[in-house]
Amino acid sequence: MSSLTPEQLSQYQRDGYISPIDIFSAEEVKIVRDEIESIEKNWPSELIGVGRNNVHMISPVFDEVVHNSKILDAVEDLIGRDILAAGTTLFIKDPEKKSFVSWHQDAKYQGFKPHNFVTAWVAITDSNKDNGCMLMWPGSHSEIKDHNDTFDENNILTRGQTVPNVPIHETVPIELKAGQMSLHHPLIVHGSGENKTNDRRIGFVIQSYIGSNVDQVAGEVYVQQARGEDPFKYHPHVPRPTETMNKDDLELRHKANEDLQEILYKGSKEIRNL
Template identity: 30%
Template sequence: MTTIAPDLAERFRTDGFAFPVNALTPAEAGQALAECHTYLRTVSAAGGALARYATFPKIHLVSTWADRIVHHPAILDAAEALLGPDLLVWSTNLFVRPAHSGSSLAWHQDAVYLGLNGFQQHAARVWVALTDTTVANGTMRYARGSHLRGTLPHQFSGSELEDIMRGEEITVDIDEAAAVDVVLKAGECSVHHLAMAHCSGPNHTADGRFNLAIDYISPQVSPTEGEDSALLVRGTDTGAFLPETRPTADFDRAALQQFYSAVARRQKRIDQVVLNRDSQDRGEADRTQDPA
């Protein structure tokens, strides 16, 4: 049994995050990084939906290195300490900040895009470092306690390409003094609440930064609308989600069929979530302009 810090769940509840959490060994992290590079070369050469969805949201359904990480006992023990004994993987996301990249992400919350009921108490994102994460290579920053404010309004901060590439930004003030840099060694991970406000900076180093994010949920979570699927990784009960199965080999036929179905289903649902949110935001803006 993995040793989990006794205050992990308390820090998660009060701060909205906790790190560092021991996950992969240095050797496991090195192997996963090498396999990740091979995976990226393979999907890039394949093109099509594999390339389009190379970094989200179902990497674990076609790649055994990602499947191995989402089932890693140390990571599951941490997730169980936060969410209970029944665990599903809803999504995997690969975050790569290339060497000497000027890219960055504005302050934002993951929850506003996901369309999940019950995420407040029954979901967590685990951010696994496949390389060291530092301020110099653009690691994440958390705004301590921001998850307690609920989901916040977002909009693009400007119309320039750079603004759009940075993504939608929270439109209320973030206390920079409460910001915490997520500094991890390769193999360690952090956990954060889906309503945690966070951002990341450019990579000023000669090496790429690689992180695999895993969204764990319990069966109490359900889609706000439409069908969705998830992979049971510990315990029992898939709740409101269609069940997924583990890949037996990288990119085998059954895995690919499941992957294509799952990402199409997810994309359709998220597109509707975003459309509904945009319509709601426009309605609220209209009401603000017309008090009558």
């Protein structure tokens, strides 16, 4: 059964994203924020730098988000029934930092081919113009664009990869309430500015949900079956966590994050601990 409306599906085709989509209540999303802050307090080294990646492999709270049926219903409408969860990232902008995300396309360095995949950006706090919500360049998803590596220290992206000459007046802010999500196409150009408020801005981003037919051509990626089957069997499958910070899960995540760094920095002149 289709969960996205015909208008949402045509928005995705035309603009390259859909937003907003209601997923979690305020109470449900607070559990996720509490989990982040509990991990930060009890395991302070686990959610910094590279540790912002693949937290769904070490925490059942995040695992539940990745396997949420409302999210998967919408994703299925875009990439089909055989869905693999192939990675997650916490995009956190703390108020005292000047963090931003430069204009980029996810597909540029992700190594997934073909482009039958989608990113789900789940708002754990409100995300708006004041705290640095994502900005999309509608209709920019027709082809891969050139990127320059800038390595700006405040840029959250690994190499500070940047698409030059984005027409800012055409870009659109993606404002979300905590508990809502947006979905974006692998080729849409997007970015985000600084958080100018005194609270954190947190997005938990499933990056990405891929169809079983999607291969990884730049390295190794570790997947979970989110829905349907995996007839292509391109990637190793990893178990879903049943407790927070299980030793075996931590080791597996460490390996997944190392391999992810290799993919994202392939051919790069510099490597940062991000």
